[in-house]
Amino acid sequence: MxxxxxxxxxxxxxxxxxxxxxxxxxxxxxxxxxxxxxxxxxxxxxxxxxxxxxxxxxxxxxxxxxxxxxxxxxxxxxxxxxxxxxxxxxxxxxxxxxxxxxxxxxxxxxxxxxxxxxxxxxxxxxxxxxxxxxxxxxxxxxxxxxxxxxxxxxxxxxxxxxxxxxxxxxxxxxxxxxxxxxxxxxxxxxxxxxxxxxxxxxxxxxxxxAPRSFDIPGIVLLSSAMFCLIWGLIKAPAWGWGDAGTLMFLIGAVVLFAAFGFWETRSAEPLIPLGLFRSVPLTAGTVLMVLMAFAFMGGLFFVTFYLQNVHGFSPVSSGVHLLPLTGMMIVGSPVAGMLITRWGPRIPLVGGMLFTTVAMIGMSQLTPDTGSGVTCLWFALLGLGLAPVMVGATEVIVGNAPLELAGVAGGLQQSAMQVGGSLGTAVLGAIMAARVDHLLPHNWAAAHLPAMSAAQQAQASGAVSVGVAPVPPNTTPAAARLITGVAHHTFVSGMTLSFGVAAAVAAVAAVVAVFTKRGANADAAPGGAHI
CATH class of the missing domain: 1.20.1250.20 (MFS general substrate transporter like domains)
Incomplete structure (x- = not known):
């Protein structure tokens, strides 16, 4: 340039x-x-x-x-x-x-x-x-x-x-x-x-x-498709994945995305020129961002419940316990930028997703009694893995797009994170709910607790899915401890399965990262700016 x-x-x-x-x-x-x-x-x-x-x-x-x-x-x-x-x-x-x-x-x-x-x-x-x-x-x-x-x-x-x-x-x-x-x-x-x-x-x-006009039909189709997708993912945990409303929004999203793609091939000034995705690195970077956000945001959703509802930390204390994760991202991001500048994005991105995979596997082994030291170790490793991915995938997407589409590429990067995060939270939330529904009756009965009605069990499952112990009023201290133990072990079992799925997604992302490379269009800054 x-x-x-x-x-x-x-x-x-x-x-x-x-x-x-x-x-x-x-x-x-x-x-x-x-x-x-x-x-x-x-x-x-x-x-x-x-x-x-x-x-x-x-x-x-x-x-x-x-x-x-x-x-x-x-x-x-x-x-x-x-x-x-x-x-x-x-x-x-x-x-x-x-x-x-x-x-x-x-x-x-x-x-x-x-x-x-x-x-x-x-x-x-x-x-x-x-x-x-x-x-x-x-x-x-x-x-x-x-x-x-x-x-x-x-x-x-x-x-x-x-x-x-x-x-x-x-x-x-x-x-x-x-x-x-x-x-x-x-x-x-x-x-x-x-x-x-x-x-x-x-x-x-x-x-x-730079583009001179606006693709109004493309905007309407893409915005409608994104709304249906995100809304369907937001409501799926409450409505159920097989519910007609959920299916209507998700199928509607697929149809609208297909219509958007068809229109873009006909538009004189497309919102997103589909030729952009002929770039294998850009496409790989976008998919990588979705998978990374799925594993990270979906998994992190349960971490806050684990810290506050299982360990009893306040929101401030929970934030302090998460500092190893975010601290490694703060330190690791500039370092990752320098490493990617020297070696290119492929090796740091693959390594980052492998670190993320190992961290997710480690977090799947957490128990209600796991100490802060072990928890913080896995958080730190997760931050170390995420730093090069956040930096590298962003550069791959934005750097492989022409300058006149830099804004669209930036929007694509952010949209990939939003879709991946929403998908991860919804899917892993569904896995957690199914696991709790399956295990709670057995664990409850094994603890010799009083039988629950169907309505009581549904209410208890909802509470346990976020790590809350469903202790009824006027329960004796001994019974309350027993219920709390059952609730926390059931929740952690669901969290174990959810982190296992997140680890598998992170491993797939490591494979996708192999197809990334340095931005082909990241040429010199305009105007001869001094660095």
Whole structure:
């Protein structure tokens, strides 16, 4: 990519930009990192506040679930379209709009007095989050030369890891010592800093052959397909995988994806040119991201229940126990970026997924009595395995896409994570539920506990599936200990099977990683920027 191949911000006389800060690669990285930090922090900090929101706004469990699901749906459905917006109108503009909108909606949520308003604003948060995330990758892709792009993405990944790790701890402290509104208010000053810094530093750089129009039918078809898929996966645990509603949404997703693919071959300006997937490394990187997110997010879903409901840790203490995982991701991501720059992505990606496989196998051996030292060891190994995958797969996807599709590639990377995470949580959740349904009656009877009715057993199975002991009121201490033991051992048995499946998926991902290679289009940064 040469200087002539881009359209950059320039002074009116066509000379170089007025500000020496504008377009500087490392300052660009710092700017987008602040924005991405805000979104990554929000992803985990809100979960800690949900119980307080439920209590103060008198919300139902379904309402609280919608606070999360509304955000995830809006994010997943619009990521690729948002990336296309950046390719069309400029990643600087979409990033700054995303930052401003995310901060504004966060402040409005804190001022809300009803759960309906919170849910609606969380949907808008997801839309603005979708704008800024692909734009961040698009800006890095356009600003950094090939030999520095992996390092930049490594630091970007470390910021995400640090923010994700800090979320439960900061959220717990804010809810405990202030109020639930504070977990949203914190985004306002962070967003303001990111916006001001972005206005001073970011430079809009678009390919000369950037898209000139919007594929409206493609947007409608892809958005509808993503909605059906994510909604079906979200509702499958509650409705059941064989339920007509679940099947309708999942089959609808397949039909809509097929219709989208057909339309894209006919569109003059396709939303996603299907020729993009002729790149074997890009396709492998996308599949790898889905499989990694399946194993990681699906498995991590149970870890929080294990720490809080089996071991009895508070949310803050649980966050501290997860620090070895996120800490290794923070340290490992920049190192992974340097290793990938030197050796290429294939060896680090295969090695990372093999480490992840071993960590998942180790975590499948956890028991209710496993000490913190052993648990933290497996968490650290998991973080060490995930770091090169987060960095390498992102670079493979974005780096193998042409510059004019950098936003779409960034949206594709984020969408792959959302789909993989939703799929992993839904599938492993179904495995856990089936395992608990199968084992609980036998374990209950073996402990000589009083027989339960069908309704009581269904209620008990739901509680045990998240590690909660279904101890009835006025139960004697001895009986309560017995029920707790049965519940925890049954839950851990289900977790063992779930982590075993996650390990198998991670092993498949290691094979997929063999087909990755360095980005073919990750050429020099435009404008001769100094690194």
């Amino acid at each position: 040469t200087q002539a191949s881009t359209i950059a911000d320039r002074a009116p006389d066509g000379t170089k930009p007025r500000s020496p800060l504008r377009g500087h690669p490392w300052l660009t990285l710092f700017s987008v990192a602040i924005g991405v930090m805000m979104v990554a922090l929000d992803a985990t900090i809100v979960a800690v506040a949900n119980p307080a929101i439920q209590e103060h706004l008198h919300a139902s469990l379904a309402d609280v679930q919608w606070i999360t699901n509304g955000y995830l749906l809006a994010l997943a459905v619009t990521l690729i379209t948002a990336g296309k917006l950046g390719d069309l109108f400029g990643h600087r503009q979409t990033f700054l709009i995303g930052i401003a909108g995310f901060a504004l909606t966060s402040g409005l949520i804190g001022l809300s007095h009803g759960v309906t308003a919170v849910i609606a604003l969380r949907v808008f948060q997801g839309l603005f989050g979708a704008l800024l995330q692909p734009a961040a990758l698009g800006l890095l892709r356009a600003t950094f030369p090939a030999e520095k792009l992996n390092t930049a993405i490594g630091i970007w990944g470390a910021v995400i890891g640090a923010s994700t790790a800090a979320g439960p701890i900061i959220g717990g402290l804010l809810v405990e010592h202030a109020n639930w509104q504070s977990v949203f208010y914190i985004n306002v000053p962070v967003g303001a800093i990111a916006l001001v810094f972005g206005l001073l530093v970011l430079k809009d750089q678009r390919a000369a052959n």
